[in-house]
Amino acid sequence: MRVVTAEQMREADRLAIEEIGMKEELLMENAGRAAAAKIIELYPGLQYAAVLAGKGNNGGDGYTIARTLESEGIRTDVYFVSSDGLKGAALYHRTLYEKSGFTPRQFDPSSFQADSYGVIIDAMLGTGIKGEVKPPFDKAVQVLGKTDTPIVAVDIPSGIPSGEEDVPSSAVKADATVILESPKLSAYLFPAKEYYGQTHTVSIGMPNAVWHKAGNEAVEWGMTETSASFPVRKENAHKGRHGRGLLIGGSKNMAGAPAIAALAALESGAGLLTTALPESLMYTTAPLVPETTFLRLPEKEGELAEDSVSSDFGFDRYDAVAVGPGLGRLKEAKEIVRRALVETAGILILDADALYWLPELEQELSERTAPLILTPHPGEMAHLAGTTPGEVNKHRFSLAGQYARKTGCYLVLKGANTICTTPEGDQAVHTSGNAGLAKGGSGDTLTGILLGQVMQDEDTAAMVNNAVFLHGHAADLAVEQEETDYSLRASKLASYVPRAIKNVQLFQENRRR
Ligand SMILES: NC(=O)C1=CN([C@@H]2O[C@H](COP(=O)(O)OP(=O)(O)OC[C@H]3O[C@@H](n4cnc5c(N)ncnc54)[C@H](OP(=O)(O)O)[C@@H]3O)[C@@H](O)[C@H]2O)[C@@H](O)CC1
Ligand SMILES: [K+]
Numbered sequence: 001m002r003v004v005t006a007e008q009m010r011e012a013d014r015l016a017i018e019e020i021g022m023k024e025e026l027l028m029e030n031a032g033r034a035a036a037a038k039i040i041e042l043y044p045g046l047q048y049a050a051v052l053a054g055k056g057n058n059g060g061d062g063y064t065i066a067r068t069l070e071s072e073g074i075r076t077d078v079y080f081v082s083s084d085g086l087k088g089a090a091l092y093h094r095t096l097y098e099k100s101g102f103t104p105r106q107f108d109p110s111s112f113q114a115d116s117y118g119v120i121i122d123a124m125l126g127t128g129i130k131g132e133v134k135p136p137f138d139k140a141v142q143v144l145g146k147t148d149t150p151i152v153a154v155d156i157p158s159g160i161p162s163g164e165e166d167v168p169s170s171a172v173k174a175d176a177t178v179i180l181e182s183p184k185l186s187a188y189l190f191p192a193k194e195y196y197g198q199t200h201t202v203s204i205g206m207p208n209a210v211w212h213k214a215g216n217e218a219v220e221w222g223m224t225e226t227s228a229s230f231p232v233r234k235e236n237a238h239k240g241r242h243g244r245g246l247l248i249g250g251s252k253n254m255a256g257a258p259a260i261a262a263l264a265a266l267e268s269g270a271g272l273l274t275t276a277l278p279e280s281l282m283y284t285t286a287p288l289v290p291e292t293t294f295l296r297l298p299e300k301e302g303e304l305a306e307d308s309v310s311s312d313f314g315f316d317r318y319d320a321v322a323v324g325p326g327l328g329r330l331k332e333a334k335e336i337v338r339r340a341l342v343e344t345a346g347i348l349i350l351d352a353d354a355l356y357w358l359p360e361l362e363q364e365l366s367e368r369t370a371p372l373i374l375t376p377h378p379g380e381m382a383h384l385a386g387t388t389p390g391e392v393n394k395h396r397f398s399l400a401g402q403y404a405r406k407t408g409c410y411l412v413l414k415g416a417n418t419i420c421t422t423p424e425g426d427q428a429v430h431t432s433g434n435a436g437l438a439k440g441g442s443g444d445t446l447t448g449i450l451l452g453q454v455m456q457d458e459d460t461a462a463m464v465n466n467a468v469f470l471h472g473h474a475a476d477l478a479v480e481q482e483e484t485d486y487s488l489r490a491s492k493l494a495s496y497v498p499r500a501i502k503n504v505q506l507f508q509e510n511r512r513r
Pocket of ligand 1: 009010012013027028031054055056057058059060061124125126127128129130131132133134135137154155156180204
């Protein structure tokens with residue numbers, strides 16, 4: 001599913017109108033009808049609704065929704081908060097509404113009876129918003145903030161920006177948002193996302209052709225995208241075919257991390273896995289993951305020593321190498337990361353403490369040509385980009401895009417709604433996963449899944465996204481079944497990866513039928 005900025009949506013709109021000849025009134029009719037149908041689906045038995053309408057096209061959608069609901073037998077009152085300068089398609093649809101026998105009323109915050117309606121539809125401000133909500137809309141936002149009646153926003157909750165701009169001090173907090181045609185970036189950014197409630201995207205019949213010119217910012221990557229690119233294993237498969245992977249990590253205080261990552265790598269498809277760790281950790285790791293082979297490395301104070309990785313270590317013998325889970329920050333680890341960057345001819349994944357050294361390895365980073373995947377959480381991203389976690393969270397799309405293009409890496413920016421960016425700047429945002437993932441060790445699981453997945457196909461971008469999807473989907477399945485978002489532990493999470501893969505394969509089979 002396409003994800004856009006307000007500018008791209010406007011450009012698509014313009015192209016559909018000017019180049020394809022769709023009338024704006026038609027797009028608005030489609031929008032209103034699709035939104036009304038979704039509202040009826042969400043609230044079966046709805047009898048009485050109110051629409052709060054603005055003076056732009058979002059308001060225009062509101063009049064169309066009201067007319068459609070009325071024709072479905074649902075009594076619907078329209079209150080215009082402002083209609084100053086109503087024009088174009090919005091004026092056309094208000095006129096249709098009036099000529100159909102209905103009379104819109106001026107919204108009055110002191111007399112509006114929010115509780116008498118089954119649903120209130122927020123059609124005040126859409127993608128045209130700029131800055132803090134101004135009068136008279138501010139009062140209407142306050143009134144909606146006090147009612148228990150469900151609020152359904154049209155396209156975007158009024159006041160919320162479409163992109164990475166600041167969320168104003170007050171905005172409509174919707175129970176659900178019916179997004180028109182394509183979600184805007186803010187639907188994936190906190191705190192804006194919290195205002196959307198449940199999201200439902202409906203088509204307004206925008207011709208696909210316009211997107212080639214209008215472009216789009218990102219896609220949302222889910223089950224459909226994963227199953228479309230998930231490789232089918234050949235019947236005569238051989239273990240070597242599915243990749244030789246190397247995992248490097250572990251230290252005395254993070255002794256379990258390599259086991260968690262190794263389990264996840266094997267359960268996501270790694271053919272042959274070697275785990276390189278401080279030698280003392282082998283005896284605790286082997287019983288947990290009997291299928292991996294080991295490289296027992298010399299250690300210093302329980303962490304890998306600088307000379308742990310011998311000159312003939314053989315980074316280039318593997319299809320993919322992951323460095324980081326439980327590695328620790330002793331400065332000796334820097335040399336291991338440097339060598340991995342320079343010598344790994346296959347795909348290299350750097351995670352956790354391996355990322356810590358990257359700002360000091362700029363030259364090696366810029367000289368690396370083989371694929372590199374970085375998996376920072378917002379704190380690590382801030383360290384990489386030389387900024388604060390707060391700034392990272394505000395500008396997740398743009399910052400990730402800049403960093404991936406600048407360094408030529410595949411960047412997996414973790415956090416709620418993980419964003420994957422390719423070296424070319426193409427982005428995919430993920431919604432799978434839940435609060436159960438906000439726990440130590442869940443990053444190790446992701447690194448393992450990435451290691452297992454990237455060796456399965458040459459389309460690295462798709463494999464990275466599939467790994468992120470499987471990680472989130474495994475967490476969702478765990479919570480649906482016997483786990484909760486409190487209890488989910490990373491090692492348990494790995495045990496749900498097979499079920500996540502099974503679901504992807506079932507989805508694939510059903511599509512082929
Ligand atoms: N794209 C498509 O294909 C289709 C799009 N459609 C719909 O169009 C919507 C976008 O419509 P839009 O561009 O007319 O803007 P919209 O959000 O209605 O608001 C504009 C008004 O807000 C005002 N305003 C601005 N800032 C403000 C503030 N801080 N506080 C208060 N007021 C503020 C501003 O007034 P001004 O400040 O300029 O006086 C202006 O009058 C989109 O979200 C979707 O619902 C559908 O119809 C189907 C086809
Ligand atoms: K709205």
